[in-house]
Amino acid sequence: VQLVESGGGLVQPGGSLRLSCAASGFTFSMYAMRWFRQAPGKERELVATITSAGGVTNYADSVKGRFTISRDNAKNTVYLQMNSLKPEDTAVYYCNVIITIPYWGQGTQVTVSS
Numbered sequence: 754v755q756l757v758e759s760g761g762g763l764v765q766p767g768g769s770l771r772l773s774c775a776a777s778g779f780t781f782s783m784y785a786m787r788w789f790r791q792a793p794g795k796e797r798e799l800v801a802t803i804t805s806a807g808g809v810t811n812y813a814d815s816v817k818g819r820f821t822i823s824r825d826n827a828k829n830t831v832y833l834q835m836n837s838l839k840p841e842d843t844a845v846y847y848c849n850v851i852i853t854i855p856y857w858g859q860g861t862q863v864t865v866s867s
Contacts, residue, residue, distance in 0.1 A: 754778040754852060754856040756850065757775045758773070759861055763864045764864070766838060768838050770863060772846055776848075784805055785803060787800075787848065788801045788833045789849055790845065790847070791847070798813065800812070800846070801822035803831065819836050819837045820833060821834040838865045842863060845862050846861050
């Protein structure tokens with residue numbers, strides 16, 4: 754199993770970023786996918802979840818209405834569209850899949866600062 758995140762960077766408050774996570778080594782379309790984030794000195798927190806076919810999504814209260822999780826099963830990729838970014842969204846963002854055990858990507862840094 755391999756998960757590779759991309760799309761992070763430095764953005765001003767109010768800006769947008771789109772994260773991608775390319776998956777391989779498993780049947781992507783069979784599994785729910787998740788995005789987590791971890792800010793310095795804080796525990797890793799669940800940001801968003803999407804079911805295997807993409808029909809159901811769930812979000813942390815802190816990002817509801819600003820972030821959108823989606824997936825393209827033909828491309829084995831899950832996305833996180835982040836709008837109206839705030840300084841408190843600054844963190845390393847990870848994608849995750851649970852196949853008996855949890856698998857993680859290497860993470861991508863998102864920094865929201867003026």
